Amino acid sequence: MHAPNWTRRGFLASAAAASFLPKQLFAAGDMVLSNATLVMPDGSRVQGGIRCREGKIVEIGASVTGGTDLKGKWIVPGFTDAGCRLGLLEVGMERSTHDTSAKKSIALDARPWDGYNPRSELIPVARVNGITQVLLNPEMSGMIPGQAALMRTAGDVLSDVIIGDPVGLCLNLGRAGQGHEGPKSRIALMMEFRKFFEENPGKKDKKGKGKKDQGKKDKEPGKSKEDLIADFRSGSLMALVRAHRADDIERALDLIEENELNGVLVGCIEGHLVADRIAKAGIPVILGPLDAQPSSFQHPHAIYENPAILDAAGVKLAFRSGDAHQVRNLPTLAGLAVAHGLPWTSAIQALTVNPMDIFGQPEMGRLAVGSEATMFVVDGDPLQPRNAVRDVFIRGERTSMATRQTKLYDEFKELR
Helix, strand or coil, X not given: CCCCCCCHHHHHHHHHCCCCCCHHHHCCCCEEEEEEEXXXXXXXXXXXXXXXXXXXXXXXXXXXXXXXXXXXXXXXXXXXXXXXXXXXXXXXXXXXXXXXCCCCCECXXXXXXXXXXXXXXXXXXXXXXXXXXXXXXXXXXXXXXXXXXXXXXXXXXXXXXEEEEXXXXXXECHHHHHCCCCCXXXXXXXXXXXXXXXXXXXXXXXXXXXCCCCCCCCCCCCCCHHHHHHHHHHCCXXXXXXXXXXXXXXXXXXXXXXXXXXXXXXXXXXXXXXXXHHHHHCCCEXXXXXXXXXXXXXXXXXXXXXXXXXXXXXXXXXXXXXXXXXXXXXHHHHHXXXXXXXXXXXXXXXXXXXXXXXXXXXXXXXXXXXXXXCEEEECCCCCCCCCCEEEEEECCEECCCCCXXXXXXXXXXXXX
């Protein structure tokens, strides 16, 4: 079972109007939204308002009154898809629109933002469903397919949309690691990884352990491959290790621990089988696709309860679509996880604060004084597709609610 190709939420928003908030809100000075349901960093909900100035939240809670009365509508921190190819491809069956891969087994210096199109028609579709940030990764095929970057879903030029470039280096275990003329078996793949780490020891601090600053260090343009490896081995550049099958997840944990990497597990579809070991290692998981089924030998034990089991074990979760066209459905799939036992508050944190904490962005992904005013207004529970997103703000600025679909709707709503 896969997510539908569209969500009712996007249609409701388009049918209602481009925005229900008055334009005068966005003159110079404060923006005040009041009488709202606020979704807080711990996933709790409180009644109150929010005051923003110069792209930041300056006041929040019951003390905020006046401005625009939201009549109980929800204000939710912007959601993050923590692994996708949004902006790297446009039409699935048209290869000329694909800029997803360097097509090499080891491509350390492959930067996905080199192929990113900030004007892609898919980006507004994701944004009007509450996705305000994405972790952009290359096609996950080959041993080391390249770097990953954190991007905004609003902005017409690259300098406006890039938050962190890179925040991590992607590694693939299992079948994915054998792509692009890579090793032809798991045995050969692990041999090549051991060889890679032996040949690239990098630089350690005085204690001989990696410095784990969760991706806060910015990579300078044009930095050499040697410096990139040094950042990776020291821990200032995260290791995003993709593994689905339970035994591959165990190998990923070994790889992270033996090489003292600042590691994050990606995919982890059979994580429920080794949840206790993941929790004991204290390594976060970027989980997804959330609707994976036992339809492949790479994850024959996939179950919908996977997020709930990992969360119950104490694993810190973020969610990913692993796609481009399906980024818009991530909130609905998070609701699917809730329907199969994941606490609602944990699902909200996996979409908001957790990915920002993992990627070293403590002022993002939350409604709090001093945080970036990136959020959306929705009729009710944001994990329910029947609730329309009414407005999206990124850094305090209202973004367009128009998409390719809404433009077509407006054009053809009256037959001629």
